[in-house]
Amino acid sequence: xxxxxxxxxxxxxxxxxxxxxYFPLLVSTIKAHFSSSLPPGVDTVWFEYKGLPLKxxxxxxxxxxxxxxxxxxxxxxxxxxxxxxADILSPCEGEDSxxxxxxxxxxxxxxxxxxxxxxxxxMSQADQLAMWESVRKGDxxxxxxxxxxxxxxxxxxxxxxxxxxxxxxxxxxxPESPGSVKPCMLFCH
Numbered sequence: 001x002x003x004x005x006x007x008x009x010x011x012x013x014x015x016x017x018x019x020x021x022y023f024p025l026l027v028s029t030i031k032a033h034f035s036s037s038l039p040p041g042v043d044t045v046w047f048e049y050k051g052l053p054l055k056x057x058x059x060x061x062x063x064x065x066x067x068x069x070x071x072x073x074x075x076x077x078x079x080x081x082x083x084x085x086a087d088i089l090s091p092c093e094g095e096d097s098x099x100x101x102x103x104x105x106x107x108x109x110x111x112x113x114x115x116x117x118x119x120x121x122x123m124s125q126a127d128q129l130a131m132w133e134s135v136r137k138g139d140x141x142x143x144x145x146x147x148x149x150x151x152x153x154x155x156x157x158x159x160x161x162x163x164x165x166x167x168x169x170x171x172x173x174x175p176e177s178p179g180s181v182k183p184c185m186l187f188c189h
Contacts, residue, residue: 009037010033010034010036010037013030013033013034013079014074015029015030016138017060017075017138018060018061018135018137018138018139018140019059019060019061019064019138019140020059020060020061020134020135020138020140020143021059021060021135021136021138022056022057022058022059022060022098022101022102022135023047023054023056023060024045024056024092024094024095024097024098025095025098025136027045030045030079031045031081034079034081038081039081039082043081043082043083043084044084044091044092045079045080045081046079046080046084046085046089047077047078047079047080048077048078048079048080049063049067049075049076049077049078050067052067053085053088053089054077055089056089056092056098057090057092057098057101057105095136099132099136102132102135103120103128103132106120106131107120107121109152110150110152113152113153114152119150119151119152120150123149123150127146127149130142130146131143131146131147134146
């Protein structure tokens with residue numbers, strides 16, 4: 001690949017991506033792994049799955065669920081450091097862009113569910129910050145604790161998105177424990 005300038009190419013990178021998280025929030029860790037193999041003047045990082053550029057403003061778990069009808073573990077992605085597809089994707093200007101997008105998506109979701117976005121608009125600054133930090137850190141427990149204050153609907157185990165567990169139970173018929181939510185395992189090359 002033209003993005004890699006070292007021979008042999010660097011080893012693939014394996015990480016866990018939080019389902020409520022966003023790809024740009026993983027970029028610093030991924031860049032550090034590939035840094036010795038990148039050409040100077042690195043461009044905007046972007047991700048691809050089977051030839052499809054992934055939209056940075058959609059949560060990792062949503063993309064995984066939409067694109068992996070028969071979920072593969074790990075999710076085999078290609079990370080690019082050059083040739084950002086600006087004709088297809090709006091550029092991400094960093095964490096502030098992700099936060100702005102997240103907050104707007106939350107208001108839109110509240111409006112769709114309740115007919116207005118007052119509950120989001122009336123959140124305290126402390127709750128807004130805590131909710132964003134839970135997304136940024138991939139802390140689902142904190143996220144659920146704060147999001148219940150929005151009263152957007154029931155947050156029972158029937159409404160939780162689950163992924164099959166990794167490791168020894170993969171492929172088994174053993175049921176998930178109630179309320180368990182696993183991160184997406186990402187394999188970047």
